[in-house]
Amino acid sequence: MTDLTKLTLAEARDKLRAGDVTSVELTETFLKAIDEADALNAFVHKTPEIALERAKAADARIAQGDAPDMCGLPIGIKDLFCTKGVPSQAASAILEGFKPEYESTISQKLEDSGAVMLGKLNMDEFAMGSSNETSVYGNAINPWRRGNDDAALTPGGSSGGSASAVAADLCLAATGTDTGGSIRQPAAFTGITGIKPTYGRCSRWGVVAFASSLDQAGPMTKNVRDAAIMLEAMCGHDEKDSTSVDLPVPNFEAMLTGDIRGKKIGIPKEYRMDGMPAEIEKLWAEGTEMLKAAGAEIVDISLPHTKYALPAYYVIAPAEASSNLARYDGVRYGHRATLAAGDGITEMYEKTRAEGFGHEVQRRVMVGTYVLSAGFYDAYYNRARRVRTLIKQDFENVFAQGIDAILTPATPSAAFGLGEMTDADPIQMYLNDVFTVTVNLAGLPGISVPTGVDTQGLPLGLQLIGRPWEEGDLLNTAYALEQAAGFVAKPGKWW
Protein backbone atom coordinates (compact mmCIF):
# COMPACT_ATOMS: atom_id res chain seq x y z
CA MET A 1 0.00 0.00 0.00
CA THR A 2 1.17 3.51 -0.80
CA ASP A 3 2.46 5.55 2.09
CA LEU A 4 -0.07 8.37 1.93
CA THR A 5 2.21 10.81 3.73
CA LYS A 6 4.70 10.64 0.86
CA LEU A 7 2.21 11.96 -1.67
CA THR A 8 2.50 15.39 -3.23
CA LEU A 9 -0.46 17.76 -3.21
CA ALA A 10 -1.07 17.01 -6.89
CA GLU A 11 -0.96 13.23 -6.39
CA ALA A 12 -3.25 13.39 -3.36
CA ARG A 13 -5.66 15.63 -5.25
CA ASP A 14 -5.79 13.14 -8.12
CA LYS A 15 -6.27 10.18 -5.78
CA LEU A 16 -9.13 11.96 -4.03
CA ARG A 17 -10.77 12.67 -7.38
CA ALA A 18 -10.32 9.07 -8.48
CA GLY A 19 -11.84 7.80 -5.24
CA ASP A 20 -8.66 5.89 -4.35
CA VAL A 21 -8.56 7.53 -0.94
CA THR A 22 -10.76 9.78 1.16
CA SER A 23 -9.81 13.01 2.82
CA VAL A 24 -10.67 11.44 6.18
CA GLU A 25 -8.18 8.62 5.51
CA LEU A 26 -5.51 11.08 4.45
CA THR A 27 -6.17 13.31 7.44
CA GLU A 28 -6.08 10.43 9.93
CA THR A 29 -2.79 9.25 8.45
CA PHE A 30 -1.23 12.68 8.87
CA LEU A 31 -2.63 13.17 12.40
CA LYS A 32 -0.92 9.92 13.35
CA ALA A 33 2.34 11.00 11.71
CA ILE A 34 2.18 14.30 13.59
CA ASP A 35 1.64 12.56 16.92
CA GLU A 36 4.67 10.38 16.26
CA ALA A 37 6.85 13.38 15.40
CA ASP A 38 6.76 15.45 18.58
CA ALA A 39 10.57 15.22 18.59
CA LEU A 40 10.60 17.61 15.63
CA ASN A 41 8.51 20.18 17.54
CA ALA A 42 7.01 21.33 14.24
CA PHE A 43 3.31 21.29 15.12
CA VAL A 44 2.80 23.39 18.25
CA HIS A 45 -1.00 23.51 18.33
CA LYS A 46 -2.66 20.41 16.92
CA THR A 47 -6.24 20.70 15.70
CA PRO A 48 -7.42 17.12 15.06
CA GLU A 49 -11.13 17.86 15.63
CA ILE A 50 -11.13 20.72 13.15
CA ALA A 51 -9.14 18.60 10.71
CA LEU A 52 -11.52 15.64 10.79
CA GLU A 53 -14.57 17.87 10.54
CA ARG A 54 -13.14 19.61 7.47
CA ALA A 55 -12.03 16.30 5.97
CA LYS A 56 -15.59 14.93 6.21
CA ALA A 57 -16.96 18.08 4.60
CA ALA A 58 -14.31 17.84 1.88
CA ASP A 59 -15.22 14.22 1.11
CA ALA A 60 -18.84 15.24 0.71
CA ARG A 61 -17.86 18.11 -1.56
CA ILE A 62 -15.62 15.93 -3.72
CA ALA A 63 -18.40 13.36 -4.04
CA GLN A 64 -20.64 16.08 -5.44
CA GLY A 65 -17.98 16.94 -8.02
CA ASP A 66 -16.55 20.33 -8.95
CA ALA A 67 -14.42 20.70 -5.81
CA PRO A 68 -11.41 23.06 -5.99
CA ASP A 69 -7.88 21.62 -6.26
CA MET A 70 -7.04 22.05 -2.57
CA CYS A 71 -10.23 20.32 -1.41
CA GLY A 72 -9.55 17.59 1.11
CA LEU A 73 -5.78 18.15 1.24
CA PRO A 74 -4.26 18.24 4.76
CA ILE A 75 -1.92 21.17 5.38
CA GLY A 76 -0.25 22.98 8.26
CA ILE A 77 -0.62 26.68 9.06
CA LYS A 78 2.23 28.81 10.40
CA ASP A 79 1.45 30.18 13.86
CA LEU A 80 1.69 33.73 12.44
CA PHE A 81 -1.72 33.33 10.78
CA CYS A 82 -4.71 34.16 12.96
CA THR A 83 -7.06 31.20 13.03
CA LYS A 84 -10.45 31.59 14.64
CA GLY A 85 -10.75 29.95 18.04
CA VAL A 86 -7.30 28.33 17.69
CA PRO A 87 -4.24 29.68 19.53
CA SER A 88 -2.33 32.08 17.29
CA GLN A 89 0.72 33.26 19.16
CA ALA A 90 3.33 34.17 16.56
CA ALA A 91 5.50 31.93 18.78
CA SER A 92 5.57 34.69 21.41
CA ALA A 93 4.88 34.63 25.14
CA ILE A 94 3.16 37.98 24.76
CA LEU A 95 0.31 36.31 22.85
CA GLU A 96 -0.04 33.45 25.32
CA GLY A 97 -3.65 32.34 25.39
CA PHE A 98 -4.70 34.52 22.44
CA LYS A 99 -7.50 32.93 20.44
CA PRO A 100 -8.55 35.19 17.57
CA GLU A 101 -12.21 35.88 16.97
CA TYR A 102 -11.45 36.02 13.25
CA GLU A 103 -9.65 34.12 10.52
CA SER A 104 -6.82 35.49 8.37
CA THR A 105 -7.78 35.96 4.72
CA ILE A 106 -5.20 33.40 3.54
CA SER A 107 -6.26 30.66 5.94
CA GLN A 108 -9.90 31.49 5.15
CA LYS A 109 -9.25 31.17 1.42
CA LEU A 110 -7.57 27.82 2.00
CA GLU A 111 -10.46 26.69 4.19
CA ASP A 112 -12.95 27.84 1.56
CA SER A 113 -11.07 25.83 -1.04
CA GLY A 114 -11.58 22.77 1.14
CA ALA A 115 -8.04 22.40 2.51
CA VAL A 116 -7.83 20.62 5.86
CA MET A 117 -5.92 22.41 8.66
CA LEU A 118 -3.98 19.89 10.77
CA GLY A 119 -2.64 22.46 13.23
CA LYS A 120 -0.37 25.42 13.79
CA LEU A 121 3.34 25.36 13.04
CA ASN A 122 6.39 26.49 14.96
CA MET A 123 8.34 29.57 13.89
CA ASP A 124 10.70 32.24 15.17
CA GLU A 125 9.02 34.71 17.52
CA PHE A 126 7.16 37.27 15.41
CA ALA A 127 9.02 35.77 12.42
CA MET A 128 12.26 37.37 13.65
CA GLY A 129 15.00 34.83 13.21
CA SER A 130 16.68 32.51 10.75
CA SER A 131 16.91 29.33 12.83
CA ASN A 132 13.62 28.92 14.71
CA GLU A 133 15.60 29.40 17.93
CA THR A 134 13.66 32.47 19.12
CA SER A 135 10.37 30.58 19.47
CA VAL A 136 8.55 30.47 22.81
CA TYR A 137 7.72 26.85 21.94
CA GLY A 138 11.38 25.90 21.74
CA ASN A 139 13.36 24.95 18.65
CA ALA A 140 11.78 23.23 15.69
CA ILE A 141 14.13 20.48 14.52
CA ASN A 142 15.24 19.72 10.98
CA PRO A 143 14.40 16.12 9.97
CA TRP A 144 17.69 16.08 8.04
CA ARG A 145 20.93 15.11 9.79
CA ARG A 146 24.59 15.20 8.82
CA GLY A 147 25.14 11.60 7.83
CA ASN A 148 25.05 9.46 10.96
CA ASP A 149 25.71 12.40 13.29
CA ASP A 150 22.69 12.83 15.54
CA ALA A 151 23.34 16.53 16.29
CA ALA A 152 20.08 18.47 15.92
CA LEU A 153 20.08 20.90 12.98
CA THR A 154 17.99 23.99 12.45
CA PRO A 155 15.21 23.79 9.86
CA GLY A 156 15.90 27.49 9.24
CA GLY A 157 13.59 30.32 10.01
CA SER A 158 11.39 31.96 10.50
CA SER A 159 9.06 29.38 8.90
CA GLY A 160 11.03 26.54 10.51
CA GLY A 161 8.07 24.49 11.70
CA SER A 162 6.49 24.67 8.25
CA ALA A 163 9.72 23.51 6.60
CA SER A 164 10.31 20.71 9.09
CA ALA A 165 6.71 19.47 8.82
CA VAL A 166 6.69 19.37 5.00
CA ALA A 167 10.14 17.76 4.77
CA ALA A 168 9.17 15.12 7.35
CA ASP A 169 5.88 14.32 5.57
CA LEU A 170 3.72 15.52 8.49
CA CYS A 171 1.48 17.41 6.08
CA LEU A 172 1.19 17.73 2.30
CA ALA A 173 2.15 21.39 2.38
CA ALA A 174 2.20 24.39 4.70
CA THR A 175 1.80 28.12 4.71
CA GLY A 176 4.83 30.28 5.38
CA THR A 177 5.57 33.97 5.47
CA ASP A 178 8.64 35.75 4.19
CA THR A 179 9.91 39.17 5.29
CA GLY A 180 13.61 38.73 4.50
CA GLY A 181 13.85 35.08 3.42
CA SER A 182 11.66 33.26 5.93
CA ILE A 183 10.08 30.96 3.34
CA ARG A 184 13.05 30.46 1.00
CA GLN A 185 15.83 29.90 3.53
CA PRO A 186 14.00 27.19 5.54
CA ALA A 187 12.84 25.58 2.28
CA ALA A 188 16.49 25.37 1.16
CA PHE A 189 17.57 23.97 4.55
CA THR A 190 15.02 21.15 4.38
CA GLY A 191 15.04 20.17 0.71
CA ILE A 192 11.59 21.52 -0.13
CA THR A 193 10.18 24.24 -2.39
CA GLY A 194 9.06 27.65 -1.13
CA ILE A 195 7.83 30.67 -3.05
CA LYS A 196 7.43 34.23 -1.85
CA PRO A 197 5.10 35.90 -4.33
CA THR A 198 5.21 39.53 -5.46
CA TYR A 199 4.42 41.98 -2.66
CA GLY A 200 0.65 42.46 -2.82
CA ARG A 201 -0.23 39.05 -4.33
CA CYS A 202 -1.39 37.61 -1.02
CA SER A 203 -3.48 39.45 1.53
CA ARG A 204 -1.72 40.24 4.78
CA TRP A 205 -4.99 40.64 6.67
CA GLY A 206 -5.00 38.54 9.80
CA VAL A 207 -1.30 37.69 9.52
CA VAL A 208 0.50 39.00 12.61
CA ALA A 209 2.50 41.93 11.25
CA PHE A 210 6.29 42.09 11.44
CA ALA A 211 7.42 44.58 8.75
CA SER A 212 4.37 45.50 6.71
CA SER A 213 6.15 46.75 3.61
CA LEU A 214 8.10 43.48 3.31
CA ASP A 215 5.83 40.71 4.66
CA GLN A 216 4.30 38.27 2.17
CA ALA A 217 2.74 34.87 2.67
CA GLY A 218 3.44 31.93 0.39
CA PRO A 219 3.28 28.14 0.15
CA MET A 220 5.95 25.66 1.26
CA THR A 221 5.57 22.43 -0.64
CA LYS A 222 7.26 19.23 -1.78
CA ASN A 223 7.71 20.41 -5.35
CA VAL A 224 7.10 23.21 -7.83
CA ARG A 225 3.78 21.86 -9.11
CA ASP A 226 2.42 21.84 -5.57
CA ALA A 227 3.66 25.39 -5.05
CA ALA A 228 1.72 26.45 -8.16
CA ILE A 229 -1.45 24.73 -6.97
CA MET A 230 -1.36 26.11 -3.45
CA LEU A 231 -0.22 29.61 -4.43
CA GLU A 232 -3.23 29.96 -6.71
CA ALA A 233 -5.51 29.19 -3.77
CA MET A 234 -3.78 31.82 -1.62
CA CYS A 235 -3.57 34.74 -4.07
CA GLY A 236 -6.11 37.39 -4.84
CA HIS A 237 -7.39 40.81 -3.97
CA ASP A 238 -8.77 41.35 -0.49
CA GLU A 239 -10.58 44.54 0.36
CA LYS A 240 -9.38 44.13 3.93
CA ASP A 241 -5.76 44.68 2.78
CA SER A 242 -5.48 47.81 0.67
CA THR A 243 -1.99 46.76 -0.50
CA SER A 244 -3.29 43.51 -1.97
CA VAL A 245 -3.45 43.91 -5.72
CA ASP A 246 -6.56 43.57 -7.83
CA LEU A 247 -5.13 41.50 -10.65
CA PRO A 248 -6.46 38.27 -12.12
CA VAL A 249 -4.88 35.15 -10.59
CA PRO A 250 -3.67 32.85 -13.39
CA ASN A 251 -3.88 29.08 -13.35
CA PHE A 252 -0.25 28.69 -12.33
CA GLU A 253 -0.23 24.92 -12.68
CA ALA A 254 -1.31 25.17 -16.31
CA MET A 255 1.74 27.34 -16.98
CA LEU A 256 4.15 24.56 -16.02
CA THR A 257 5.30 23.45 -19.45
CA GLY A 258 8.97 23.10 -18.56
CA ASP A 259 9.77 24.91 -21.80
CA ILE A 260 12.20 27.75 -21.07
CA ARG A 261 13.86 27.92 -24.49
CA GLY A 262 14.93 31.47 -25.26
CA LYS A 263 14.38 32.72 -21.71
CA LYS A 264 17.11 35.04 -20.47
CA ILE A 265 18.48 34.04 -17.09
CA GLY A 266 20.61 36.61 -15.29
CA ILE A 267 23.56 35.60 -13.11
CA PRO A 268 24.37 38.54 -10.81
CA LYS A 269 28.08 38.93 -10.17
CA GLU A 270 27.49 40.64 -6.81
CA TYR A 271 26.05 37.42 -5.37
CA ARG A 272 29.46 35.80 -5.69
CA MET A 273 30.38 36.70 -2.12
CA ASP A 274 33.86 36.60 -0.61
CA GLY A 275 34.31 33.39 1.27
CA MET A 276 31.41 31.65 -0.45
CA PRO A 277 31.70 27.91 0.26
CA ALA A 278 32.89 25.95 -2.77
CA GLU A 279 29.83 23.70 -2.52
CA ILE A 280 27.48 26.65 -2.94
CA GLU A 281 29.49 27.96 -5.86
CA LYS A 282 29.38 24.52 -7.50
CA LEU A 283 25.65 24.21 -6.92
CA TRP A 284 25.10 27.57 -8.53
CA ALA A 285 27.29 26.73 -11.53
CA GLU A 286 25.48 23.42 -11.99
CA GLY A 287 22.09 25.15 -11.83
CA THR A 288 23.26 27.63 -14.43
CA GLU A 289 24.32 24.75 -16.71
CA MET A 290 20.97 23.02 -16.23
CA LEU A 291 19.03 26.09 -17.34
CA LYS A 292 21.37 26.55 -20.27
CA ALA A 293 20.94 22.94 -21.30
CA ALA A 294 17.18 23.47 -21.15
CA GLY A 295 17.56 26.17 -23.79
CA ALA A 296 17.78 29.32 -21.70
CA GLU A 297 20.24 32.06 -22.53
CA ILE A 298 22.59 32.81 -19.63
CA VAL A 299 23.47 36.48 -19.18
CA ASP A 300 25.95 37.98 -16.70
CA ILE A 301 24.27 40.86 -14.94
CA SER A 302 25.09 43.38 -12.25
CA LEU A 303 22.94 44.41 -9.28
CA PRO A 304 25.37 46.98 -7.88
CA HIS A 305 23.60 47.79 -4.60
CA THR A 306 23.27 44.18 -3.42
CA LYS A 307 25.82 44.69 -0.65
CA TYR A 308 23.62 47.31 0.98
CA ALA A 309 20.45 45.25 1.06
CA LEU A 310 21.03 43.64 4.45
CA PRO A 311 21.98 46.87 6.22
CA ALA A 312 18.97 48.63 4.67
CA TYR A 313 16.78 45.74 5.74
CA TYR A 314 18.08 45.97 9.32
CA VAL A 315 16.91 49.56 9.46
CA ILE A 316 13.57 49.22 7.67
CA ALA A 317 12.37 45.93 9.17
CA PRO A 318 13.08 46.88 12.83
CA ALA A 319 11.59 50.34 12.26
CA GLU A 320 8.35 48.85 10.98
CA ALA A 321 8.44 46.18 13.68
CA SER A 322 8.81 48.75 16.46
CA SER A 323 5.66 50.41 15.18
CA ASN A 324 3.71 47.20 14.54
CA LEU A 325 4.63 45.66 17.88
CA ALA A 326 3.60 48.77 19.83
CA ARG A 327 0.16 47.18 19.97
CA TYR A 328 1.33 44.57 22.49
CA ASP A 329 0.72 46.62 25.58
CA GLY A 330 -1.05 44.21 27.92
CA VAL A 331 -4.40 45.89 27.45
CA ARG A 332 -6.36 44.27 24.64
CA TYR A 333 -5.00 40.74 24.28
CA GLY A 334 -2.28 38.42 25.40
CA HIS A 335 -0.01 38.65 28.39
CA ARG A 336 -0.11 41.32 31.09
CA ALA A 337 2.59 41.43 33.77
CA THR A 338 1.64 41.15 37.42
CA LEU A 339 2.05 44.62 38.83
CA ALA A 340 3.52 45.74 42.13
CA ALA A 341 1.72 48.07 44.50
CA GLY A 342 1.86 51.60 43.15
CA ASP A 343 2.69 50.57 39.55
CA GLY A 344 0.99 52.78 37.01
CA ILE A 345 0.21 52.25 33.35
CA THR A 346 3.79 52.93 32.19
CA GLU A 347 5.13 50.21 34.48
CA MET A 348 2.41 47.93 33.14
CA TYR A 349 3.58 48.51 29.57
CA GLU A 350 7.26 48.17 30.41
CA LYS A 351 6.98 45.04 32.53
CA THR A 352 4.51 43.38 30.16
CA ARG A 353 6.76 43.93 27.14
CA ALA A 354 9.91 42.90 29.02
CA GLU A 355 8.26 39.64 30.10
CA GLY A 356 6.37 38.96 26.89
CA PHE A 357 8.98 39.66 24.21
CA GLY A 358 12.02 37.44 23.81
CA HIS A 359 15.53 38.81 23.48
CA GLU A 360 15.74 39.08 19.69
CA VAL A 361 12.33 40.75 19.45
CA GLN A 362 13.25 43.24 22.18
CA ARG A 363 16.50 44.05 20.41
CA ARG A 364 14.80 44.64 17.07
CA VAL A 365 12.03 46.75 18.60
CA MET A 366 14.64 48.90 20.33
CA VAL A 367 16.83 49.22 17.22
CA GLY A 368 13.70 50.25 15.33
CA THR A 369 12.81 52.75 18.02
CA TYR A 370 16.31 54.19 17.81
CA VAL A 371 16.42 54.60 14.02
CA LEU A 372 13.04 56.32 14.09
CA SER A 373 13.84 58.59 17.02
CA ALA A 374 14.22 62.34 16.70
CA GLY A 375 17.58 63.27 15.23
CA PHE A 376 18.23 59.86 13.64
CA TYR A 377 15.21 59.45 11.39
CA ASP A 378 16.91 61.04 8.39
CA ALA A 379 20.33 59.55 8.99
CA TYR A 380 19.06 55.98 9.32
CA TYR A 381 15.46 55.44 8.28
CA ASN A 382 15.25 57.84 5.33
CA ARG A 383 18.68 56.83 4.10
CA ALA A 384 17.69 53.17 4.20
CA ARG A 385 14.54 53.93 2.24
CA ARG A 386 16.63 55.75 -0.39
CA VAL A 387 18.95 52.75 -0.65
CA ARG A 388 15.88 50.57 -1.02
CA THR A 389 14.84 52.65 -4.03
CA LEU A 390 18.27 52.01 -5.56
CA ILE A 391 18.04 48.27 -4.89
CA LYS A 392 14.71 48.13 -6.65
CA GLN A 393 16.12 50.15 -9.56
CA ASP A 394 18.94 47.60 -9.93
CA PHE A 395 16.33 44.94 -10.63
CA GLU A 396 14.26 47.21 -12.88
CA ASN A 397 17.35 47.89 -14.97
CA VAL A 398 18.12 44.22 -15.59
CA PHE A 399 14.49 43.41 -16.32
CA ALA A 400 14.49 46.29 -18.80
CA GLN A 401 17.45 44.57 -20.51
CA GLY A 402 15.15 41.64 -21.15
CA ILE A 403 16.13 39.38 -18.26
CA ASP A 404 13.28 36.98 -17.43
CA ALA A 405 14.60 35.53 -14.18
CA ILE A 406 17.68 35.69 -12.01
CA LEU A 407 19.42 32.62 -10.61
CA THR A 408 21.25 32.83 -7.26
CA PRO A 409 22.06 30.54 -4.35
CA ALA A 410 19.22 30.45 -1.80
CA THR A 411 21.46 30.40 1.28
CA PRO A 412 25.18 30.84 2.01
CA SER A 413 25.39 27.36 3.62
CA ALA A 414 23.48 24.18 4.37
CA ALA A 415 21.49 23.89 7.62
CA PHE A 416 23.67 24.57 10.66
CA GLY A 417 23.46 23.02 14.10
CA LEU A 418 21.02 24.37 16.67
CA GLY A 419 22.97 26.42 19.17
CA GLU A 420 25.97 26.83 16.83
CA MET A 421 25.25 30.51 16.32
CA THR A 422 24.43 31.31 19.94
CA ASP A 423 27.74 32.98 20.67
CA ALA A 424 28.04 34.71 17.32
CA ASP A 425 27.06 38.36 17.13
CA PRO A 426 23.61 39.02 15.67
CA ILE A 427 25.07 40.00 12.30
CA GLN A 428 26.32 36.43 11.67
CA MET A 429 22.76 35.17 11.93
CA TYR A 430 21.46 38.01 9.76
CA LEU A 431 23.84 36.93 6.96
CA ASN A 432 21.64 33.88 6.36
CA ASP A 433 19.33 36.17 4.42
CA VAL A 434 22.03 37.73 2.25
CA PHE A 435 20.67 36.23 -1.00
CA THR A 436 16.97 36.49 -0.22
CA VAL A 437 16.49 39.89 1.41
CA THR A 438 17.00 41.92 -1.80
CA VAL A 439 13.86 40.28 -3.18
CA ASN A 440 11.71 41.53 -0.28
CA LEU A 441 13.15 45.03 -0.53
CA ALA A 442 12.28 45.11 -4.24
CA GLY A 443 8.87 43.46 -3.73
CA LEU A 444 9.65 40.72 -6.27
CA PRO A 445 8.64 37.05 -6.42
CA GLY A 446 11.35 34.57 -5.42
CA ILE A 447 11.37 30.79 -5.23
CA SER A 448 13.75 28.36 -3.60
CA VAL A 449 14.17 24.98 -5.29
CA PRO A 450 16.25 22.09 -3.89
CA THR A 451 18.87 21.09 -6.45
CA GLY A 452 21.56 19.17 -4.61
CA VAL A 453 23.13 17.91 -1.41
CA ASP A 454 26.39 18.85 0.28
CA THR A 455 29.18 16.43 1.24
CA GLN A 456 27.37 15.65 4.49
CA GLY A 457 24.19 14.77 2.65
CA LEU A 458 22.30 17.94 3.56
CA PRO A 459 20.02 19.58 1.00
CA LEU A 460 20.98 22.80 -0.78
CA GLY A 461 18.73 25.09 -2.77
CA LEU A 462 18.91 27.64 -5.53
CA GLN A 463 16.79 30.75 -5.75
CA LEU A 464 15.09 32.11 -8.85
CA ILE A 465 13.89 35.70 -8.81
CA GLY A 466 11.18 36.77 -11.25
CA ARG A 467 9.56 39.89 -12.63
CA PRO A 468 6.77 41.43 -10.57
CA TRP A 469 3.40 39.65 -10.99
CA GLU A 470 4.96 36.97 -13.20
CA GLU A 471 4.86 34.14 -10.70
CA GLY A 472 3.54 31.83 -13.42
CA ASP A 473 6.61 32.33 -15.59
CA LEU A 474 8.87 32.09 -12.54
CA LEU A 475 7.25 28.82 -11.46
CA ASN A 476 7.76 27.45 -14.96
CA THR A 477 11.48 28.29 -14.88
CA ALA A 478 11.67 26.71 -11.42
CA TYR A 479 9.88 23.67 -12.83
CA ALA A 480 12.48 23.33 -15.58
CA LEU A 481 15.25 23.62 -12.99
CA GLU A 482 13.55 21.03 -10.79
CA GLN A 483 13.19 18.61 -13.71
CA ALA A 484 16.86 19.00 -14.61
CA ALA A 485 18.12 18.72 -11.03
CA GLY A 486 16.01 15.65 -10.25
CA PHE A 487 16.37 16.17 -6.51
CA VAL A 488 14.72 13.20 -4.80
CA ALA A 489 16.65 12.81 -1.52
CA LYS A 490 14.59 12.52 1.65
CA PRO A 491 15.69 12.58 5.28
CA GLY A 492 15.89 9.17 6.97
CA LYS A 493 13.22 8.77 9.64
CA TRP A 494 14.83 8.92 13.11
CA TRP A 495 12.02 10.61 15.06
Add this chain to the structure above:
Amino acid sequence: MSIDESTAAKVAKLARIKVEEEALPALAQEFNAVLGFIEQLNEVDVEGVEPMVSVTPMRLKRRVDVVTDGDQQDKILSNAPDAREGFFAVPKVVE
Protein backbone atom coordinates in the same frame (compact mmCIF):
# COMPACT_ATOMS: atom_id res chain seq x y z
CA MET B 1 28.52 56.80 16.35
CA SER B 2 28.59 54.78 19.51
CA ILE B 3 25.73 54.13 21.88
CA ASP B 4 26.41 54.46 25.59
CA GLU B 5 24.41 53.06 28.48
CA SER B 6 22.36 56.18 28.99
CA THR B 7 21.29 56.17 25.33
CA ALA B 8 20.42 52.47 25.61
CA ALA B 9 18.31 53.28 28.67
CA LYS B 10 16.59 56.08 26.81
CA VAL B 11 15.78 53.84 23.84
CA ALA B 12 14.42 51.14 26.15
CA LYS B 13 12.22 53.76 27.78
CA LEU B 14 10.95 54.99 24.41
CA ALA B 15 10.19 51.39 23.40
CA ARG B 16 8.41 50.82 26.72
CA ILE B 17 10.53 47.78 27.53
CA LYS B 18 11.87 47.46 31.05
CA VAL B 19 15.62 46.78 30.98
CA GLU B 20 17.40 46.21 34.27
CA GLU B 21 20.34 48.46 35.04
CA GLU B 22 22.83 45.60 34.92
CA ALA B 23 21.65 44.57 31.44
CA LEU B 24 22.36 47.98 29.90
CA PRO B 25 26.07 47.52 29.04
CA ALA B 26 25.38 44.34 27.06
CA LEU B 27 22.41 45.99 25.35
CA ALA B 28 24.49 49.01 24.37
CA GLN B 29 27.10 46.66 22.94
CA GLU B 30 24.50 44.81 20.86
CA PHE B 31 23.13 48.11 19.55
CA ASN B 32 26.62 49.12 18.54
CA ALA B 33 27.14 45.86 16.65
CA VAL B 34 23.90 46.34 14.71
CA LEU B 35 24.44 50.05 14.12
CA GLY B 36 28.02 49.42 13.03
CA PHE B 37 26.62 47.11 10.38
CA ILE B 38 24.04 49.69 9.33
CA GLU B 39 26.74 52.38 9.02
CA GLN B 40 27.70 50.85 5.65
CA LEU B 41 24.73 52.68 4.20
CA ASN B 42 26.74 55.89 4.50
CA GLU B 43 28.91 54.66 1.60
CA VAL B 44 25.99 54.91 -0.81
CA ASP B 45 25.43 58.05 -2.84
CA VAL B 46 21.73 58.74 -2.29
CA GLU B 47 21.80 62.30 -3.61
CA GLY B 48 18.53 62.99 -5.44
CA VAL B 49 17.08 59.53 -4.70
CA GLU B 50 13.57 59.48 -3.31
CA PRO B 51 12.96 57.40 -0.19
CA MET B 52 10.74 54.47 -1.11
CA VAL B 53 7.15 54.87 0.03
CA SER B 54 5.54 51.93 -1.73
CA VAL B 55 7.40 49.03 -3.31
CA THR B 56 4.61 48.47 -5.80
CA PRO B 57 3.54 51.57 -7.68
CA MET B 58 -0.18 51.42 -7.19
CA ARG B 59 -3.03 53.64 -6.27
CA LEU B 60 -4.62 52.32 -3.12
CA LYS B 61 -8.16 51.14 -3.62
CA ARG B 62 -10.82 53.35 -2.23
CA ARG B 63 -14.15 52.35 -0.85
CA VAL B 64 -17.30 54.10 0.18
CA ASP B 65 -16.95 55.62 3.64
CA VAL B 66 -19.56 53.51 5.39
CA VAL B 67 -19.67 51.28 8.45
CA THR B 68 -18.76 47.74 7.42
CA ASP B 69 -18.91 46.03 10.78
CA GLY B 70 -19.36 46.74 14.46
CA ASP B 71 -21.51 45.77 17.39
CA GLN B 72 -19.09 43.11 18.60
CA GLN B 73 -18.01 44.32 22.01
CA ASP B 74 -17.91 40.80 23.45
CA LYS B 75 -15.59 39.56 20.71
CA ILE B 76 -13.29 42.53 21.08
CA LEU B 77 -13.02 42.08 24.84
CA SER B 78 -12.82 38.30 24.76
CA ASN B 79 -9.00 38.23 24.76
CA ALA B 80 -8.42 41.11 27.17
CA PRO B 81 -6.32 40.33 30.27
CA ASP B 82 -8.73 42.50 32.29
CA ALA B 83 -12.13 43.61 31.05
CA ARG B 84 -14.90 44.97 33.21
CA GLU B 85 -18.40 46.20 32.45
CA GLY B 86 -17.75 46.24 28.73
CA PHE B 87 -14.44 48.08 28.91
CA PHE B 88 -10.72 47.29 28.91
CA ALA B 89 -9.43 47.80 32.45
CA VAL B 90 -6.01 49.35 33.12
CA PRO B 91 -4.23 50.77 36.17
CA LYS B 92 -5.35 54.22 37.18
CA VAL B 93 -4.11 56.77 34.64
CA VAL B 94 -5.49 60.04 36.00
CA GLU B 95 -5.24 61.00 39.65
